[in-house]
Amino acid sequence: MSVETILVFGEADESGPSGLTLELLAAARDLATKAEVFVVGDGAAAASELGAHGASTVYSTGVLDGKLMGVHAAATLQAHLDSNPVDAVFFGQTPDGRDTAARLAVRLDQPVITNNVGAVIEDGALVVEEPVFGGTQNVFTAFRNEGPSLALFRPKSFEAEPTGSGAAEVVPVDFVDPGAAGSATVTGRHIEERSGPQLDDAEVVVSGGRGLGQPEAYEMVDELAGLLGAASGASRAIVDAGWVPYAKQVGQTGKVVKPNVYVACGISGATQHLVGMKGSKNIIAINKDPEAPIFGVADLGIVGDVHKVIPALIEALKAR
Amino acid sequence: MTDDADSLTRSKIRTQLVSPIFGPRVELLSGQHRYSTLHQRVCEIFQLLIWISNNLGAESTTMKVVVCVKQIPDPALPGELDPSTNYLKRDDKLILDESDSYGVEMALQLVESAGGGEVSLVSMAPNGEVSGLRTALAMGAEDAVLVSDDALAGTDALGTARVLAAAISRMSPDLVLAGVESSDGYTGTVPEMIAGVLEMPSITFAKQIEIDGDTVKVQRQTEAGYDDVECATPALVSVTAGVVEPRYPSFKGIMAAKKKPLEELDLAALGIDSSVVGKNGARQETVRVTDAEERQAGEVIEDEGDAHEKIVEFLGELKIV
Numbered sequence: 161m162s163v164e165t166i167l168v169f170g171e172a173d174e175s176g177p178s179g180l181t182l183e184l185l186a187a188a189r190d191l192a193t194k195a196e197v198f199v200v201g202d203g204a205a206a207a208s209e210l211g212a213h214g215a216s217t218v219y220s221t222g223v224l225d226g227k228l229m230g231v232h233a234a235a236t237l238q239a240h241l242d243s244n245p246v247d248a249v250f251f252g253q254t255p256d257g258r259d260t261a262a263r264l265a266v267r268l269d270q271p272v273i274t275n276n277v278g279a280v281i282e283d284g285a286l287v288v289e290e291p292v293f294g295g296t297q298n299v300f301t302a303f304r305n306e307g308p309s310l311a312l313f314r315p316k317s318f319e320a321e322p323t324g325s326g327a328a329e330v331v332p333v334d335f336v337d338p339g340a341a342g343s344a345t346v347t348g349r350h351i352e353e354r355s356g357p358q359l360d361d362a363e364v365v366v367s368g369g370r371g372l373g374q375p376e377a378y379e380m381v382d383e384l385a386g387l388l389g390a391a392s393g394a395s396r397a398i399v400d401a402g403w404v405p406y407a408k409q410v411g412q413t414g415k416v417v418k419p420n421v422y423v424a425c426g427i428s429g430a431t432q433h434l435v436g437m438k439g440s441k442n443i444i445a446i447n448k449d450p451e452a453p454i455f456g457v458a459d460l461g462i463v464g465d466v467h468k469v470i471p472a473l474i475e476a477l478k479a480r
Numbered sequence: 481m482t483d484d485a486d487s488l489t490r491s492k493i494r495t496q497l498v499s500p501i502f503g504p505r506v507e508l509l510s511g512q513h514r515y516s517t518l519h520q521r522v523c524e525i526f527q528l529l530i531w532i533s534n535n536l537g538a539e540s541t542t543m544k545v546v547v548c549v550k551q552i553p554d555p556a557l558p559g560e561l562d563p564s565t566n567y568l569k570r571d572d573k574l575i576l577d578e579s580d581s582y583g584v585e586m587a588l589q590l591v592e593s594a595g596g597g598e599v600s601l602v603s604m605a606p607n608g609e610v611s612g613l614r615t616a617l618a619m620g621a622e623d624a625v626l627v628s629d630d631a632l633a634g635t636d637a638l639g640t641a642r643v644l645a646a647a648i649s650r651m652s653p654d655l656v657l658a659g660v661e662s663s664d665g666y667t668g669t670v671p672e673m674i675a676g677v678l679e680m681p682s683i684t685f686a687k688q689i690e691i692d693g694d695t696v697k698v699q700r701q702t703e704a705g706y707d708d709v710e711c712a713t714p715a716l717v718s719v720t721a722g723v724v725e726p727r728y729p730s731f732k733g734i735m736a737a738k739k740k741p742l743e744e745l746d747l748a749a750l751g752i753d754s755s756v757v758g759k760n761g762a763r764q765e766t767v768r769v770t771d772a773e774e775r776q777a778g779e780v781i782e783d784e785g786d787a788h789e790k791i792v793e794f795l796g797e798l799k800i801v
Contacts, residue, residue: 231676263676265637270638271638272637275666282767298772299566299769304763340679340681341681342681347710349707350706351705364800388801401722406687450780472787475788
C-alpha cells in the first residue's frame with residue numbers, strides 16, 4: 161500500500177527554496193506518488209528549482225508582509241487542506257516550521273511528531289524515526305490518526321536530489337486572516353555579520369567549547385578556521401555564556417553539521433553537542449580530559465591543552 | 481476625554497471599580513455632576529479617593545505572568561525508556577528543567593522592572609511531582625498549579641498543550657512564558673500549541689522581552705541574527721536558553737517556597753475528557769526502538785608537544801592541507 165500525496169511546507173527567499181525544503185521534497189517523492197510544496201512566500205520564483213527536484217505542484221501565497229509567519233501560515237494551510245486533502249505534511253525543524261506545524265496541529269486536531277531524521281511507510285501508515293538519548297537509540301513511531309500526519313524533520317536528514325523534471329505548476333493561494341492571534345508584527349530585522357564559509361555547507365568546521373577557558377581564546381578557533389578555509393562553530397556552553405552568537409551553535413538546539421572534517425577544540429562532547437556533529441565524516445578532538453565523551457566519536461583524539469596544541473597547529477599550518 | 485484606546489480602557493476600569501458599590505460614577509469623572517449638600521460632597525471626595533487608590537493599585541500591580549515549567553528526570557543521569565510502554569522513565573525524582581529556569585527568571589525580571597505584579601507557575605506531571613515547582617517557587621514565583629492525573633501518562637505535545645492551556649485560562653494572565661523546548665522531549669511545539677488553543681498571539685525564540693504598556697516587544701532569535709517582533713498582550717512568548725542568568729534560590733527563598741500555595745488539579749477539575757490525553761489522545765504508536773549504529777572511536781594520543789604534527793598529517797591524508 162502506498163501513500164498518495166505528501167505536502168512539503170516549503171521555505172524560500174529571494175535566492176530560491178531552502179536546502180532543507182529540497183531535502184524534504186526528496187523524501188516526500190520517495191514515499192508518495194505525488195509530492196507537492198506549499199510556499200508561504202514567492203512560490204513562483206522557486207517553482208523551477210522545486211520542479212527540478214520533483215515537485216508536481218507549488219502552492220504559493222505570495223510574501224507575507226511584516227507579520228510573524230506561523231499563525232498566518234497555519235490558517236491558510238488549514239483552508240488549503242480542506243479542499244486539497246493530503247496524507248501527510250512535512251515540515252523542516254526551523255522556527256517558522258515549528259510555529260506553523262504547532263498551530264496547524266491545534267486547528268486540525270492532529271498529532272505532530274518532531275525531531276525526525278527518517279521516514280518510511282509501513283502498512284499504509286507513516287512511520288517516523290527520531291533519535292533519542294544523544295543519538296544512541298532510534299525510536300520509530302507510527303501515526304495512528306485519521307487525517308493528515310504532521311511531521312517535522314531535522315536538517316540534513318535526507319539528501320536533496322534533482323530529478324531533472326521541468327518547472328512545477330504554480331497555484332496561487334489566498335492568505336486566510338487568522339484574526340487577533342496573528343497580530344505579532346516584525347518591526348525590524350538584524351543580521352549578524354556572516355562572512356566566509358557557513359556552518360551549513362562548509363567542508364571543514366572548527367568549533368570551540370568551554371575548555372577554551374575564556375572568551376578571548378575563541379580567536380584561536382577563528383584563526384585556525386581561517387587557515388583551513390573552515391566555518392567556525394561553538395558548543396552551547398559558550399553560546400549560553402555569551403562568548404559567541406547563537407548562529408554559531410552546533411548541537412541539538414543549534415545547527416546540525418555534517419562536514420568532511422570537524423575539529424572540536426576544548427569540547428567535552430555533551431550529548432547536546434554530539435547530536436549536532438557526529439554525522440561528520442572525520443572528527444578531530446582536542447581536550448585535556450582523557451575521559452571526555454568526545455573521544456568516543458573522534459577519529460583522531462588529542463589529550464592535551466588546547467592553549468598549546470592549537471597555537472602550535474596554527475604555526476605549523478602558517479609555515480606550510 | 482480623548483478616545484484613544486488607553487483612556488477608553490481606563491474609563492472602563494473606573495466604571496467597573498466604582499459602580500458596583502456606589503452606582504455609575506462616569507459623570508463624576510467627566511465633571512457633569514450637581515451635588516448640593518455637604519454630605520454629598522463628602523461622599524464624592526470619598527469615592528474619588530477610593531477610585532484613585534484602586535486605580536493606582538491597578539496600574540502598578542496588575543501584570544500577571546504565568547510561566548510553564550516542566551519537571552524532568554535529571555539530564556545528568558542516563559535516560560531510559562520503559563520497555564513495556566516505550567515512554568521515558570520518570571520514576572526517580574524529577575527536577576526543574578533548566579530550559580524553563582530561563583522563563584522563570586525572565587518573568588521575575590519583568591515583574592520587578594514593572595514595579596509589581598505576580599509570577600505564577602503551571603506544570604503537568606502524571607505522578608504528583610512537585611520538587612521542580614518548589615525550586616521555581618524558591619526563585620521567587622508566588623504560587624503554582626500542578627495538573628496531575630494517572631490518565632496523563634503517554635500524553636503527546638498536543639494533549640499537553642490542551643491541559644496546560646485549560647489551567648492557564650483559569651489564571652487570566654497578561655503574559656505566558658515558556659521555554660522554547662524541554663531538555664527531555666524537546667519537541668519545541670508545546671508553547672505555540674498552548675497559544676493556539678488559547679487563540680492568543682505568540683512570539684517564539686525570544687532572547688529579550690520588554691513590556692511597554694499593553695504591548696510585548698521581543699528580540700526573536702533567527703538563523704541569521706534576530707528580529708524585533710511585537711504584539712498586544714495577553715500573549716505567549718517562548719524564551720531561548722541562556723538569555724538570562726537564572727538566580728539561585730536563597731536559603732530564605734527555599735524556606736518560603738515550602739509555604740507558598742501549590743494547587744493540584746486533576747483532569748476532571750479542568751473539564752478535560754481523558755480521551756484527548758494519554759496514549760489514546762496521542763494517536764501514535766512506538767513500533768520499535770533500535771540501537772543506533774555506534775561510531776567507532778579512532779586513535780587517541782597524549783600530547784607530548786608534537787600532537788599538532790599528527791593533526792597536520794591527518795588533514796594531509798584527507799587532502800584538506
